[in-house]
Amino acid sequence: DTAVSQTPKYLVTQMGNDKSIKCEQNLGHDTMYWYKQDSKKFLKIMFSYNNKELIINETVPNRFSPKSPDKAHLNLHINSLELGDSAVYFCASSQYSGAPGTQYFGPGTRLLVL
Amino acid sequence: DQQVKQNSPSLSVQEGRISILNCDYTNSMFDYFLWYKKYPAEGPTFLISISSIKDKNEDGRFTVFLNKSAKHLSLHIVPSQPGDSAVYFCAASAGAGTYKYIFGTGTRLKVLA
Numbered sequence: 001d002t003a004v005s006q007t008p009k010y011l012v013t014q015m016g017n018d019k020s021i022k023c024e025q026n027l028g029h030d031t032m033y034w035y036k037q038d039s040k041k042f043l044k045i046m047f048s049y050n051n052k053e054l055i056i057n058e059t060v061p062n063r064f065s066p067k068s069p070d071k072a073h074l075n076l077h078i079n080s081l082e083l084g085d086s087a088v089y090f091c092a093s094s095q096y097s098g099a100p101g102t103q104y105f106g107p108g109t110r111l112l113v114l
Numbered sequence: 115d116q117q118v119k120q121n122s123p124s125l126s127v128q129e130g131r132i133s134i135l136n137c138d139y140t141n142s143m144f145d146y147f148l149w150y151k152k153y154p155a156e157g158p159t160f161l162i163s164i165s166s167i168k169d170k171n172e173d174g175r176f177t178v179f180l181n182k183s184a185k186h187l188s189l190h191i192v193p194s195q196p197g198d199s200a201v202y203f204c205a206a207s208a209g210a211g212t213y214k215y216i217f218g219t220g221t222r223l224k225v226l227a
């Protein structure tokens with residue numbers, strides 16, 4: 001009964017490939033997020049969806065495309081992977097109430113691009 | 115331009131003593147702050163929060179202090195335990211109408227037995 005789950009946990013792939021990471025939350029939250037933690041350990045927000053609507057889209061290359069089929073799921077598809085995409089990607093969710101609310105994070109997906 | 119800074123990348127403390135983790139911010143619009151704890155190979159887990167209408171919030175061994183004039187907050191852990199060894203992130207948001215938090219770079223706390 002994990003609150004926020006991500007698959008896969010590890011992903012090793014070649015440059016140029018396309019890959020997807022899936023995220024699901026069972027907390028009943030209406031807002032979901034994708035964060036990237038790079039080698040310098042910065043946790044930077046990439047995208048956020050509220051009720052399946054994109055509300056945050058930081059300066060992320062358009063090779064990254066989030067998709068939210070419903071409130072409980074937010075997937076991240078990455079086209080033409082590059083070496084610099086290697087990082088840990090965290091999904092999170094919260095209940096928005098006029099302010100972000102406490103965010104609950106998934107365990108992370110460790111992406112290594114060779 | 116890092117709006118939330120944790121200037122100490124690491125901190126070592128003896129078990130039973132107080133751990134003080136610091137966080138500075140530059141955006142005066144920030145009005146809600148959180149602390150997260152992160153173990154290796156896991157996602158960050160929420161620890162404690164504070165709103166700008168308060169200057170202190172306490173939860174068991176964890177207390178967060180907010181000094182708005184100095185744009186500074188700190189997390190106190192008393193007494194520190196070996197299980198507290200983790201990376202601690204502070205995060206800030208500009209409150210109503212915003213959806214995102216800005217995270218600091220983290221401080222690695224090591225509690226020595």
